[in-house]
Amino acid sequence: MSSMKKSILISITVVCLLAGCISPENESKKLERMFTIGTTMPIKSINIFSDYYFGILRDLMMDRLVSIGEGGTIHPELAESWETKENGKTWIFKLRRASFHDGKTLTAEDVAFTINYLREKVPEYRSHLALVEKAEAVDERTVKIVLSKPWSNFLWNLAVVNILPKHVWENVEKPLEFVDTKATIGNGPFVFESFDKSSGLLVFRANENYWKGKPKVDKIVFRIFTNDQAMLMALIKGEVDTIYFYARGIDPAIVSGLLGKENLSFIVVDNLGVDNALWFNCQRYPFDVKDFRIAISYALSYEEYAKYIAAGYAEVPNAGFVPKGWKFYKETRKLEKNLSVTNEILEKLGFRDCNGDGWRDYPDCTAFEMKLAYRTDIVESSRLAEFIKRDLENVGLKVRLQPLDNPSFRQVLDRDKTHDLAISRTTMWGMGMWAGYATGYFDARNIGWANVADQRLLEIIDALLNETVEEKRRELIYKLQDIYAEELYAIPLYWGKIVQPYRSDKVSGLVYNPMMGIIGDETWFKILIK
Missing domain, CATH: 3.10.105.10 (Dipeptide-binding Protein; Domain 3)
Structure with a gap:
């Protein structure tokens, strides 16, 4: 190699090092928008029914027909529209086009299957769907749900029914024992990636094919702590961006120790539950x-x-x-x-x-x-x-x-x-x-x-x-x-x-959903990872 070529190569290498040149693979990692959440929710398995707290997170993976927004208003989700017949005993839902994480199309068969399956197999849904007699697919994008009597509050109760893929669950006789990763397949904004119980790490990745568009977060990492003190120290040090516990913010008794800490901000809302x-x-x-x-x-x-x-x-x-x-x-x-x-x-x-x-x-x-x-x-x-x-x-x-x-x-x-x-x-x-x-x-x-x-x-x-x-x-x-x-x-x-702390130097745009807190859909399309 001529001295001139060596000189040029060395110059390019030096410039590249000074400029931080990296490979396309490393560039992708560098730009990954990761949101790290601390929690003391004692998640022990990936069963969405028997593990109460992992079940709370199923909203990340699985959409519902309707959701609950500000002021307790009902919003369409997988259901584009609905109507009632027979004085409110029959509900007809028209579905939007969506697909599951494994690429299969979500249809009315999946919705009808979910309603009937949950009533039969999962005890808590016998209360949530107490007046439902049956659900059936009318066509690929229309589902009919028949009630035993009119139920004015039906949509609210339906807001905790996450739609399951029939092709995954139809042969599962004991859903409370089903811990295969297939149990995490849904159509929601995030795809389950991994759960390491020993290290307390739970990871989700953005669903690039989500019907609302790709979320503004590429990766969510939940760090599971055994106590509030360790979690709060991680927040103060910037090791987590925020904390999460379903229907609850941080223990109010330790809020005073956080006030005035650098780069910590708070969302404070009235609790619509009874504490x-x-x-x-x-x-x-x-x-x-x-x-x-x-x-x-x-x-x-x-x-x-x-x-x-x-x-x-x-x-x-x-x-x-x-x-x-x-x-x-x-x-x-x-x-x-x-x-x-x-x-x-x-x-x-x-x-x-x-x-x-x-x-x-x-x-x-x-x-x-x-x-x-x-x-x-x-x-x-x-x-x-x-x-x-x-x-x-x-x-x-x-x-x-x-x-x-x-x-x-x-x-x-x-x-x-x-x-x-x-x-x-x-x-x-x-x-x-x-x-x-x-x-x-x-x-x-x-x-x-x-x-x-x-x-x-x-x-x-x-x-x-x-x-x-x-x-x-x-x-x-x-x-x-x-x-x-x-x-x-x-x-x-x-x-x-409810007092919800977060690191304002690392994240902004968090929205507190009255039902799901900061992990509601509103956050995923407004959040900014800094």
């Missing part, structure tokens, strides 16, 4: 006695819960349960602590200390103890359980704490109904399920954490299920909140705010 509530099993004595529930309500330190559990990002709730942000919210009496009322009612009911050991007994003088179940996956619930135990024991009611992980909690409250008392939140979607306005949590015929079979309540719910005229619905929903306040089947403990 924490005390649920009575209303078919178990003495929790089936209204006056006993009222007595407990006056023993609770609502102002302390708002101050110390929610760190001031909350207010004392009303007895009517439904938070203020809902369209047909009705002002009911504010809950308050009054130990004189508690003691007077308990004495009148015959709950007194018969043997001088300091604890109130049953009216027949046998020992009385209440089990208080709570979820260990939500730190506020664990702290709150100690406060409530203290408050109830201050009036002589003995309490045994019953810590449960989320699957066990759901088994006890959703199916077995063996609880006395329980602490749990409601989600925004959950508030709207069944007939809406928390009815699914109360009605024993649905999920029914309060296990209520009170005919007065059920008559209002049945009327609400059928009613489509807005003014009549308003009237029924007002009656509903009045009966919640009067009967206290469950006691809201505080109404709070």
